[in-house]
Amino acid sequence: MLDVRSATKLFGQKAAVDHVSMTVDGPAFVGIIGRSGAGKSTFLRMMNGLTPASGGQILVEGRDILALRGADMRAWQSQCAMIFQQFNLVPRMDVVSNVLHGILNRRATWQTVLNLWPRADIIRALEILDRLGIAEQAPKRAEALSGGQQQRVAIARALMQDPRIILADEPIASLDPMNAQIVMDTLKRINVEDGRMVIANLHTLDTARRYCDRVIGMRDGRVVFDGVPAQLTTGVARDIYGADADFNESATSTAIPTDTSADAEYAARMLA
Amino acid sequence: MLDVRSATKLFGQKAAVDHVSMTVDGPAFVGIIGRSGAGKSTFLRMMNGLTPASGGQILVEGRDILALRGADMRAWQSQCAMIFQQFNLVPRMDVVSNVLHGILNRRATWQTVLNLWPRADIIRALEILDRLGIAEQAPKRAEALSGGQQQRVAIARALMQDPRIILADEPIASLDPMNAQIVMDTLKRINVEDGRMVIANLHTLDTARRYCDRVIGMRDGRVVFDGVPAQLTTGVARDIYGADADFNESATSTAIPTDTSADAEYAARMLA
Amino acid sequence: MPADDLRDSTIRLMTRKRRIALAVPALILVYLAYVAVAFDLGGLAQRARLDNAAILLADAVSHKVHVTRDNRRETLQVSVEGSNRAVFSESQIPDWVQAQGDGARIDLGAGHVVTYDGPRVVYDIPDYGPVTLDTSDGVSVQVPGGTLPDFINASPTRATITTDQGRVTATASRTETLRYFWGWEMFFFDLSSPFSGMTAGQVLSTIIGGAPLVEGVSNLSLALSEFWTNDIWQHGAVAWAIFETVLMAFLGTFGAAFVALPLAFLAAQNFTPSRWLRFAVRRVFDFVRGVDALIFTIILSRAFGPGPLTGALAILLTDTGSFGKLFSEALENVDDKPIEGIRSTGANAVQRYRFGVIPQVLPVLLSQMLYFLESNTRSATIIGAITGGGIGLLLTQAIQTTQDWEKVTYYILLVIVMVIAMDSLSGWLRRKLIRGA
Amino acid sequence: QEITEFRIGLLGGENAQDRMASNECLRAYAEEALGVPVRLFTPADYNGVIQGLLGDALDMAWLGASAYAAVYVADEDKIEPVLVKTNLDGSYTYHSIGFARADSGITSLDDMEGKSFAFADPNSTSGFLIPNVELPAEGYSMTEGEYFSRIGFSGGHEQSIIAVVNGDYDAGVTWADGQGAWEDGYNSGALRKAADSGIVDMNDIVEIWKSSPIPEGPVVLRQALPDDVKQTMIDLVAGLHDSDPTCAYGVAAGETAGFTPVTHEEYQTIIDIRRAEMN
C-alpha cells in the first residue's frame, strides 16, 4: 500500500530526511520516534505534500505522490489527512466549520468561500464529532476549546476527509496526560475500526510501545530502527536518541501516573 | 530618632493606617509584616510623603514630617529614600542617570533637566554602584537589567540620596530567591556599615527573622505585634496573618534551600 | 446519531452564517449598484475621452516642434511646443525645415513632406497624394479624390490635417505644422544656452576638456548654472518649489508638536484632574482636527497672503488637533511607577515630568511626528495647490492648463520621489532616534 | 513712510511658472524703479489674489472687474484702480462668449433648453457675473432646472473650454476680445490661447452667445502705499508698451496698445451687479 523509496529532503546542504525507505502493507499503526531534529516532521510533511521533496519516491498504490503538482497534489492531500501538534485549526471559526474544512478540496471554491455547505455535509460533520464525543462543542469557536478537545476537532477534520492515511505529527505533545490518552485512544480506534493507516510521530517511548503495531526510529534523517514495539529495548532507544547511559526513560514519559496521591495532597493544601 | 504618634490614614471611611505609634531609637533594621491590605505600604508612603496623612504625627529628630509641605516636604523626601517592589526606575535611561536621580532635590532644576550633572556626582554614583557590585552595568539602560540588578540600582539611588532613613516596600517580592538574598544582604550591609535606619515591608516571615533587629506586625491598619524576631513564634504569626491552624510558614518562604543537590543533578542531566 | 435538537441548532447556526456570508457581499453589491446609478457611470462611459488619454500619454513622453507661418506678416518661426521662449534662431533651425523663397519645405519623415508656398500649403501624403490648402481667401482644400477623408477637418475658415507623422493647421492668419519627437525637449539646456544642440558626449567632453565657452567661468559651473536656469524646465524654480513643500510639512509638523505637547497634558486624565478643562481642551482638538488644513489655508491666506508660511501654519493648526489627541492618549498610558520613584527622591514637578514622563512618551511622540512628517509632505502638496506655493501649485496648474503633459509627468515623478524620500527619511530617523534615545 | 518690499499678485489663466516668466521683466523694472526688492506671487485662483489684497499681503495686482468689485465690496478703502489695458483699437472692453460643440447641433441659446451650462469661477466677470445677469434678462432663467438642466462652475476659463469639448457640459462661457476671426479664437482671450495650444480645434466649437462689452479689469494698487511709490508704478506700467513692447505683451497676455488711466467710476456698474448677486 505504501512504499517509500529513498525519500530525501535537503534544506540547503543539510539533509533533514536522508534516503528514507520503508514499506507498509496493510492499515498499520506506525509510530516514528527520534529526538528533536531527527527529521520526523519533515518526513510527514513530505508525505502530505506540505514540503516538496528533494528526491526519492513515495508510492501509494503504485502512484508516486512526490511527483504530483497543483490540483493533483491537492487531490492527494484530500485523501491523506494530517494532524498537527498545535492542532492548526482556524481559531476564530466554529467547530463544525473547522471539521468541514476537511472536504474543502471536494467542493467548489466559491461555495466554500461563501460558507455554503450542503446540509448533508454538516450532518456528517456532526456525526463525526459525535463519534469523537465532542458533538456538544459543535457551535463553539475552536479557540474556546481545551487542547484535548481541539485535537479531537482536528481528528474529526481528518475523518471528514475520509482519508486512507492519517498522518499525525506529535499529536499529543502539547496535551496533558489525561487528554493525551483520550487522543491516542481515538486514533487507535480509527485505525482498528475503520482500517485507516495511521503514521504518528511520537516523542515518548511508552506511547509508541503501547499503541503502535510497528515503530520506526529516525536519527539525523535516517531510519535507524524498524521493528515491532517488543524489539524496542532501552539499548535500542539509547541508540535512536543518541543518549548515553544516563538516559532515563521516565523523563520523557507522558503516561498518567497510577499513584497520584502525593499530588492530590499537595493540591488540596494549596487550595485550602 | 523616629517617633510615630498615632499616625492615621483614611481612604474614604476606611482606615488603611489606624493610629499607628512606635518609637525607633538607633539605626535599627525594622521589618514590617502583615497580610495584603494590612496598611504596610500606606504607612511607608506616608513616611516618605507620597501619601498625605489623615492624622497623627511622625517626628524625626523632633520635627513632624507629616506637617511638611512643598519644598520642605521635598527636602525631607531627599533625606528619606524609598525602595519599591517594582524598582520604579526610569527604564529608558542609563543606570548612572537613574542613580543620579537620588540628588535631584539638591541640584538646580535647569541643570538636572538638561542632564548636566557635575563630574563629582557621576563619580560618586559610580562608586556606589561599585560598592553594590554592579558598576559594570553603569552605561546600560535600566530596562536591560535583570530584576535583582534593577533593585540594586534602586538601592544605589537610595544611597545617592545619602538618607538617614531607607524605606523599602517589599523590596524582594518580585525577585527570585537568589536575587532576593543579594538585595537583602545589601540592605543589611548598608544598615550595619553606614548606620542608616532601614524600615522594610516584608511578605515572608523567614526574611524578617533573618535580617531584622525588630519586627512590627500590622493587621487591618493597626500594630498588632512589636518585638524582636525571636518573639515571632508561629502562633504570633498566625495572629498577624489572621490565618487558621492550616497556616504553613514554608508556603510563604522565598529563602534559597540549603540543600540544592537534587536540583543540580537534574539540571546537569538536562544539559547533557 | 447526535441528539436531534443539537443537530437542528447547529444547522440553524450554519444557516445563519450562510445568510450573513451571502448578505454582506449582496449588500455591498447593492450599494455599489446604487452608487453607479447615482454617479451616472453609464453616462461616464460615453463622456470619457480616451483620445485625451492617448494625447496625454503621447505628450508625456514626446514633444512637438511647431513650424508656424504668420500669413499676414509673412514670417516663419520654428519653436518647441509653440512657446515664445523656445524659438529657434536662424542658425539653430533643424535641417528638416528648409526655407525656400517665400516659404519652406518641411520633411515630416516617412515620405511626408509639407511645402509652404506663400498662402498655399501642400501636404504630400504617401499612398494618398498631395493635399493643397489655400489661405488666400478663407481656407480652401483640394484633395486627390475630391471627397474629404476623415483625417481632414475642414471648414471655410480653417482646416486641419492630422496624420501619424504630424499635424497641419491653416487659417487665414496663420499656417502651422507640428512634428512629434520622442523624449523631453531641452531638458538640460534651453536654446539660448551655449550647450544647446550638443549631444551628451559633446557636453561631457566640453566640460572635461573643452576650452571655456564663456570667459572666466569653468565649463562645469557654466553647465550647472545653465541647467539650473533652464528657461523651459526652470529646474531652479522647481527645486525651490519642492523645498517649499517640504518646508511646509517640516514646520507644520514640528510646530504642531510643540504646541500640542503642553496642551496634551491638559487633556490627559492622569495629569489634569478637572473634567471640564479636559473636556474643553479635547473639544478644541476635535474642532481644529475636523476643520481640516484646507479651510485653514483659506482663512489664513487673508492674514498672511499666499506663500509657504500660510501652508505651514495651516498644517500646524490641523496637526495640533491630531497630535493633541494622540499625545494625550500616550500620556494616559504612561506607567506611574517611574514617576513615583522620581517623586520619592524629593524631585519637584518639572523634574518629575522631565524624568518620569518625558522618557516614557518621547519615543511614542517622536514616532508619531515622523509618521506625520511623511503624510504632511503629501498634504503640503495639496495645500500648495490652493494657497499658491510649492510643487503642488506647479503641478495642478500644469494639469489644469492641459498642455505640458511632459512637465506634468516630470512633476508627478518628482512628487513621488519626494514623498518616498520623506517616507524613507522618517523611517530611518525613527529607527535611529528611537533605538538610541 | 517707506516700504521695504513690493509684492505683485498675478492672476491665474496660465500655469504658475509661465506667469512668473512672463512678468519677470516687469519685476526687474519695478525693482530698479522702486529701489526695494519686488516679488511676484501666483495664487492658484482669483480668490487667492483677492485675499492677498484684503489682507495687505499684496501691493499690486491686475484684477478682473468682478474681482475688483469683490475687494471693493469687502473693504472700500483697500485698493484703488489706476490703469486698464487697452485693445489694439484703443477700446478697453471685451466680451463674454457663449460656446458649444459644433457637432451638438446647438447654434444659439434657444437650443439650450434642458442642456447643461458651465460658468468659470465665481469671481470671474465674463465667466460668471455678466452672463449670470444678462442671460436671465434675455429670458433664460439661471435657476437650475428651469431652463438649463444643470449649471455649474468649471473652476476657470481653460477648464470651461475643456469641459465643453469633453462633453461634461453642453455649453459654457469664456472671454475673448471679440476682435479678429472666430477661427483663430479671436485676437486674444481664453479661446485664442486654447486654439493656439491645440486644446481645441476652433472648427469643433461654435459661438452661441456674446455679451455686451465688459470693461477690462483694472490694475490696482494698495491705497495705503506712499504716493511716490504709486506714481512710480503707474508710470512704469503705463510706459511699458513704449519702453519694452515684448515685456508689455507678456504682462498683458497678448497684443495690446498699452495701459491707460482708469478710475473707480468705470466699475460702478459691475459693483452694482455684484451687489445684486449677493444672497
Place this chain on the structure above:
Amino acid sequence: MALIDIRDDYLAQTRRKRIYGGLLVVIFVAMMVSGFRVADARNAGGFWTGLSSVGDFPADVVSEAVAKVANLPGHMVRALPAMVETLNIAVVATLLGCMAGTALAMGATRGLARWPRLVPLMRRISDVFRAVPEIVIALVLIFILGGGPVPAVIAIAIHTAGAMGKLFSEVNENVDLKPLDGLASVGATWSQRIWLGVIPQVAPNYLSYALLRLEVNIRASAILGFVGAGGIGYELRNAMTFGQGKFDQAAAIFLMLFAAIVVVDQISGLARNRLTHGAPL
C-alpha cells in the same frame, strides 16, 4: 574591568552623548528657526504683521452668517445632495481601496504571497500608490473622464489601496501560520487558505483601520471637490470664493461638512473600540 576604567568610559560616553544631543538640538532649532524665516520671507504677508488679523476672515464669515441666520437651513437643504455625494465618494473609495489594499497586502506579505517572487514588486506598488497625492490622480482623470465624482473615487481609492496595502501587510506579518498549514494539509487552494485561514484572523484589525481611513477619506473627498471633483467641497469652494455676500452659504455648508466629519468620527471611534476589545465577528 576596574572601576577607574568604567568611570572613564562612562564619562567619555556622557560627554559624547552631551555633544551629540546638544548638536542635535542645535541643528533642529536652527532648522526650525531658519525654516520659519525662509517661509516668512517667501510668503506675501509677514507672520508678525498678519498675526493680528488672523481672526478677520472668520469674523467676516461669522458676522454675515449671524446676520442672515434665517438663510442657513435653506442653504443646508440645498447642499444636502452634494453632502451625500461626498459621503458616497468616501465610502465607495474606502470600500474599493480596502479591497485592492487587501489584495496588495496578501501579495506583499512573505509567507502568504501566492507568488513569493512578486513580493518586492507588490511593496513598491503600494509605496507608489501611497506616494501620489489624490489631487494629482483626480486632476489627470478629470481631463480624461470629465469632472464629477468618479475621478475622485478612483483617486482616493488608489491612495487608499496603497496605504492599506502597507498597513494590512503589517497586520499580516503577525498572522498565525498554523491554521494555514492545517488548511493546506487538506488540499485547500490558495484562495481558500487565505479566505478561511487569514481573513478571520485579521478581519478585526482590517476593519478598524478601514474605519479610520473612512474618516480620512471624507476629508479627502471634500478637498477634491475643491478642484472640481464634485460633492460638498465644490459647493463650499464656490460659496467661499465668492466671498462677501455668500458667506452665509459658506458657513452653512461648512457647518454641515463639519458635523458629518464629527459624526463619522464618533461612530467609527465607537466601532473601533468594540473591535479592539474583541467583540465576536
